[in-house]
Amino acid sequence: MHMSESVDQQMVTIAASEGWTPDMVRQEISALKHKPGALLPILHAIQDRIGYIPEAAVPIIAEELQQTRADIHGVISFYHHFRNQPAGSHIVQVCRAEACQAQGGRALERHIQEALGVGYHHTTADYEFTLEPVYCLGNCACGPSISIDNAVYGRMSPEKFDQLTDRLTTSIIQLK
Amino acid sequence: MTTIIYVPCDTTALSLGADQVAENIHHYADQHSADIRIVRNGSRGLFWLEPLVEVATAEGRVAYGPVEPEQVAELVAAGLFDGKPGHPLYLGSIEEHPYLKRQQRLTFSRIGITDPLCLDDYIAHGGFVGLKKAAALTSQGIVDEVKNSGLRGRGGAAFPAGIKWQTVLDEPQDQQKYIVCNADEGDSGTFADRLVMECDPYMLIEGMVIAGLAVGATQGYIYLRSEYLLSQQMLNAAIRRAEVAGYLGENVCGNGRAFHLEVRLGAGAYICGEETALLESLEGKRGLVRAKPPLPAIKGLFGQPTVMNNVLSLSAVPFIMARGGQAYADYGMGRSLGTLAIQLAGNIKQGGLIEVAFGVTLLEILQDFGGGTFTGRPIKAVQVGGPLMAYMPEEQWHTPMDYEAFAQLGAGIGHGGVVVFDDSVDMGEQARFAMEFCAFESCGKCTPCRIGSVRGVEVIDRIRAGENRDNNLELLEELCETMVDGSLCAMGGMTPYPVQSVMKYFPEDLLASPRPLEV
Numbered sequence: 001m002h003m004s005e006s007v008d009q010q011m012v013t014i015a016a017s018e019g020w021t022p023d024m025v026r027q028e029i030s031a032l033k034h035k036p037g038a039l040l041p042i043l044h045a046i047q048d049r050i051g052y053i054p055e056a057a058v059p060i061i062a063e064e065l066q067q068t069r070a071d072i073h074g075v076i077s078f079y080h081h082f083r084n085q086p087a088g089s090h091i092v093q094v095c096r097a098e099a100c101q102a103q104g105g106r107a108l109e110r111h112i113q114e115a116l117g118v119g120y121h122h123t124t125a126d127y128e129f130t131l132e133p134v135y136c137l138g139n140c141a142c143g144p145s146i147s148i149d150n151a152v153y154g155r156m157s158p159e160k161f162d163q164l165t166d167r168l169t170t171s172i173i174q175l176k
Numbered sequence: 177m178t179t180i181i182y183v184p185c186d187t188t189a190l191s192l193g194a195d196q197v198a199e200n201i202h203h204y205a206d207q208h209s210a211d212i213r214i215v216r217n218g219s220r221g222l223f224w225l226e227p228l229v230e231v232a233t234a235e236g237r238v239a240y241g242p243v244e245p246e247q248v249a250e251l252v253a254a255g256l257f258d259g260k261p262g263h264p265l266y267l268g269s270i271e272e273h274p275y276l277k278r279q280q281r282l283t284f285s286r287i288g289i290t291d292p293l294c295l296d297d298y299i300a301h302g303g304f305v306g307l308k309k310a311a312a313l314t315s316q317g318i319v320d321e322v323k324n325s326g327l328r329g330r331g332g333a334a335f336p337a338g339i340k341w342q343t344v345l346d347e348p349q350d351q352q353k354y355i356v357c358n359a360d361e362g363d364s365g366t367f368a369d370r371l372v373m374e375c376d377p378y379m380l381i382e383g384m385v386i387a388g389l390a391v392g393a394t395q396g397y398i399y400l401r402s403e404y405l406l407s408q409q410m411l412n413a414a415i416r417r418a419e420v421a422g423y424l425g426e427n428v429c430g431n432g433r434a435f436h437l438e439v440r441l442g443a444g445a446y447i448c449g450e451e452t453a454l455l456e457s458l459e460g461k462r463g464l465v466r467a468k469p470p471l472p473a474i475k476g477l478f479g480q481p482t483v484m485n486n487v488l489s490l491s492a493v494p495f496i497m498a499r500g501g502q503a504y505a506d507y508g509m510g511r512s513l514g515t516l517a518i519q520l521a522g523n524i525k526q527g528g529l530i531e532v533a534f535g536v537t538l539l540e541i542l543q544d545f546g547g548g549t550f551t552g553r554p555i556k557a558v559q560v561g562g563p564l565m566a567y568m569p570e571e572q573w574h575t576p577m578d579y580e581a582f583a584q585l586g587a588g589i590g591h592g593g594v595v596v597f598d599d600s601v602d603m604g605e606q607a608r609f610a611m612e613f614c615a616f617e618s619c620g621k622c623t624p625c626r627i628g629s630v631r632g633v634e635v636i637d638r639i640r641a642g643e644n645r646d647n648n649l650e651l652l653e654e655l656c657e658t659m660v661d662g663s664l665c666a667m668g669g670m671t672p673y674p675v676q677s678v679m680k681y682f683p684e685d686l687l688a689s690p691r692p693l694e695v
Contacts, residue, residue, distance in 0.1 A: 036478060037440075039460030044402075044441055078462040078619075079443030081402045097364030098563055101609070102522035102597045103550065107693045135446060135613065136362060137403055138370040139191050140595070141223035141520060141527025150405050154191035 014056045018086075024049060025057045029064045039065065039075055043082055052083045087130035088123040090168055092116070093147045096133045099140035108144045111158040115165070128169055178211050179257055182230040182237070184288065185216035186374045187406050188367070193245045194227040200248035201229070201256075210257045218375025220288025221529025222275055228288075230270055231259035239270040275545060280507060281531045282495045282515050283488065287375040293413050295421055298378045304423065306497030310386045311429045318390035319345055322493065324501025326513030331358055331449075331486030332561065332590040332666075334512075334579045340483060343473040344391040347481040353393035354482040355384050356458065356472075357490055359400040359407070360442050360449035363562030365593030368517040369487035371529055373400070373407035376491075377414035378423075381437060383490035385428055386497055387483050388435040396437040397477070399454050402444050411439045446617040450665050451484045453619055464621045465665045486591070488517055507533035512578045522559075522595035523549045532577075539573040541594060553598040557606075557682065561590025563613055564670035566677035567597075567606060586673065602691045603682035607675045608636045614671040625668025628659040632675065640690055652679070 008022075015021050028045040032038050042061065046053050053076055062069045076082045094109050113119055116129050123130040139145040142154035148164065183189075183198040198214055205212045219226060225241035229251075238259040240251060247265065248256075254263040267273065281287075290297035298304070310318050323338030344353060357380065361369040372380055384396045400408055415437050418424045426434045440458055442448050448457045452466035455477050476482025492514065496504045505513045512534035518541055520527045525547040542548070542555060549555055557567040566587040568575075575581050582589050597606075611632030618625045632655055639648045656672035663669040678686055 037458050037460040040440065040443060040457065043443070074462055075460070079445050081442075081444035095364075097613075098559055098606070098609070099365040099521040099593075099595045101606070102595055102601065106605075110693060134403060134444075135617070136364045136366075137187070138361060138367040139188050140365045140367055140522065140593070141524065142188055142192060142226070143522070145191065152187050152191040154188060 011056050011059070015054070018054055018056075020050045020054060020057075022057075022060055025060050026064065029061060033064060039067075039072070040079075043076060043079075047082060052086050055084055085123075088127045090128060090149055091130050091132060092165075093132045093134040093137070095135070095137050095139075095143065095145045097136045097140075099136070100143035100145055103143040105144040108146075108156060108158060108161070112146070112161055115158075115162060129165070178213050179259075180215055180232040181212050181257075182215050182217040182232075184219040184226060184228060185292070186219035187370060187404075188223050189219050189226040189228070190406075192226050192242065196245035197227045197229065197243050197248060200245050201252075204248060204252040205257065208252065208257070212257055215291050217290060218287045218292045219371065220270065220276065221284065221371055222273065222526075223528040224526045225267070228267075228270070229256070231256065233259035236269050236271060239267040239273075240265040241267060275526065275528070275530075278544070279531050280515055280533050282504065282507070283379070283491050283517065284371070284376075284529060284531045285495075286379070287371055287529075290376070292375050292377060292410055293417065295378065295417055298376075302498065303378055303494070304382060306494035307382050307386055307423065307429060310389055310497045311431045311433075315345055315390050315392060318386060318497070321497060321501045322390070325492075325496040325504040326501070326508070326511070327489060327492055327496065327504065328512070328579070329486060330488035330492070330517070330591065332363075332588070334589070337485060337489050340473055340485070341387065341390050343471070344393070344481045344483050347474060349392050352395070352478075352480045353391055354477045354480055355387045355391070355393045355396040356454070356477055356482055356484045357384055357396065357398040358449065358451060358454060358484060358486050359398050359404070360446075360454060361404070361487070361591070362401060362446040362449045363564075363591050363593050365521040365559065365595035366519050366562065366591045367521070368519050368529060368592060370404055370407055372487050372491050373404065374410050377410050378418065379491050379494055380411075380487055381414060381418050381424065383493040384437060385423065385435050386493050387485070387490060389428070389433060391481070391483055393483065394434045394436065396435065397458060398437070398439045399442060399448070399458055400439055401442045401448075408439055408441060415439070445619075446613075447619045447667055450667060452665070454484070455482070462619070464619045465667075467664065488591075509533075509535040509576065509578055510580055512580070516577055516589065517592050518577065519591075519593045520546050520596070521593060523551055523555075523598045524596045525550050525552075534578050535576045537574055537576050538568070538594070541577070542573065542596065546596065549596060549598045551598050551600075553600065555596055556599040556601055557597045557603060559595045559597070559606075559674065560593070561588040562593055563610060564666060564673060565590050566673045567603065567681065568677070569681040586677070588673075602688075603678045603685035604636070604640055604688060605685075605690060607678035607686055608633060608640075610671055610674040611636060614667060618667060622662070622664040622668060624659045624662040625664070625671070628655055628663075628668060629671060631655060632659075632671075636675075636686070639686060640688070642689070645687065649679070 137145045228241035230237045230239045286301045319341045327337040328334040447453045448463040453463040457463040518530040614629035620626045
């Protein structure tokens with residue numbers, strides 16, 4: 001089944017406005033679709049490349065895998081890891097699980113939400129940070145733990161968090 | 177002569193600045209023209225001492241820790257490059273450290289000692305001996321050895337591994353069979369799987385190849401949680417090197433049998449640690465729990481016979497094959513044989529990995545190993561076995577770590593995580609969180625779990641607000657019973673355990689209003 005040209009063209013336009021191309025998605029799919037149970041590896045590959053899984057990519061994945069759009073949408077929406085919106089420059093994950101709670105994790109969570117001014121699953125207005133909850137980073141003897149862009153930080157405190165984010169948002173301006 | 181200095185590279189060491197420590201050591205070595213080489217070893221699991229820097233000396237490896245990046249300069253001045261004592265961070269011979277001396281490390285015998293990806297290191301420390309022995313045995317011979325060891329599934333369910341393998345072996349041979357490793361270590365307070373994968377990945381690979389030889393499976397998958405990206409990198413690199421060296425591939429160890437291995441990443445769904453949900457996820461679907469039977473051993477991945485074991489179960493197998501099932505069964509008590517990887521976490525002074533024979537009491541773990549809480553306050557409650565297990569009050573801490581002894585108390589050992597809380601904890605909040613977590617992570621297939629968990633949060637909120645308290649307590653008890661009896665899997669079926677333990681042992685917290693957060 002081929003989509004009509006106008007729909008195809010529409011998709012290309014949407015994709016271009018969002019900074020990706022349908023070809024990017026097709027490349028990731030064709031590299032992986034021979035694998036048994038390929039959908040999760042494909043979704044990871046698309047998110048790793050584009051930063052999220054665009055709504056307009058769903059019909060492409062469905063067509064390539066000969067599944068329905070509902071199937072693909074159902075899988076994407078089931079897993080917390082996949083996002084259908086672009087994230088900020090940095091992804092901050094805060095562990096909400098018991099071992100971190102025992103070390104003051106709840107107070108740290110509140111500080112981080114106040115410091116960034118956003119709740120979970122939201123991105124700051126300047127697109128610097130996306131805040132996500134995580135249920136265990138496996139660093140449970142040295143909590144509370146957070147991760148920023150996949151690097152885990154242990155024994156986190158409100159003060160250390162502020163220093164970390166300051167460092168990330170401070171760019172060096174060279175004067176000529 | 178070049179001095180070897182070890183700086184661990186596991187997630188915990190890195191989370192406390194190990195990379196910067198290594199960089200600073202390089203910097204000062206250059207400055208002092210010291211002839212050193214840095215090896216990034218795994219962590220020994222003495223996490224309160226991370227980053228733990230070791231120096232190889234004529235008298236063995238001596239350690240310094242916990243080393244903050246800024247302390248490297250003073251350590252160098254105090255003779256770090258010669259392994260000299262004198263600095264307050266000097267710990268002496270690490271092998272003699274009481275935390276390690278008191279353990280029986282059978283599975284974790286290499287972690288922290290070797291460079292995780294160095295095959296020669298692995299082999300020099302007993303690696304692949306088990307596989308070579310297994311390759312010379314019949315399939316039944318391997319399965320019998322695992323049965324003799326008494327090994328029970330370390331993921332939490334404690335099902336005898338040998339029986340599971342026998343079931344898969346007994347399925348007709350003319351079909352595809354699979355080995356699936358459950359590396360979806362989602363329980364808070366657990367990190368033993370992560371340590372294996374980051375610090376000794378060849379051991380897991382070896383265990384899976386042996387499982388493949390035992391049941392006639394030619395394909396293995398490691399289903400790894402997406403939060404463990406370092407484990408993914410380590411495993412993928414180790415798999416590539418093992419393939420090149422002939423331990424994986426078409427002709428394993430030159431005996432003509434094939435075994436291929438691939439890492440598959442989960443996507444942040446706790447429920448996918450449940451074995452049937454994991455299989456659905458591996459097949460590219462939503463992680464919905466399957467009804468059992470059929471057992472995965474008979475109809476598992478893609479409908480084929482499948483051995484599904486936890487990382488720790490598979491990692492125990494190389495020792496069992498190398499030294500014999502009996503050598504493993506010599507440890508432990510009753511029907512809990514061998515060693516247990518206890519992961520001491522939460523509010524604890526000396527947290528880390530403790531591999532000991534079954535039978536050690538919880539109190540020994542908390543005091544002798546843990547040294548009390550991190551905050552120095554009294555311990556109030558201990559959650560053993562993950563978020564679906566009971567909170568244990570002080571009167572239960574004398575209990576030996578044994579599957580049956582814990583089951584008698586309505587508690588469980590699960591995957592061996594021990595999370596400690598001091599007396600500032602609000603246990604009512606912990607009960608509420610158990611329900612909240614279930615509501616967040618439920619796969620949604622069965623009603624008791626999907627709806628029950630949401631109602632559970634609401635009822636607890638009403639109780640804590642003092643609204644119609646007696647009736648709501650009765651309702652909560654009934655709701656817990658319904659979830660336990662009516663849920664399809666352990667997610668909904670065990671979420672009530674922590675809640676019921678709070679109702680029974682910490683009722684005063686549940687009845688009080690929520691405490692304000694101390695910031």
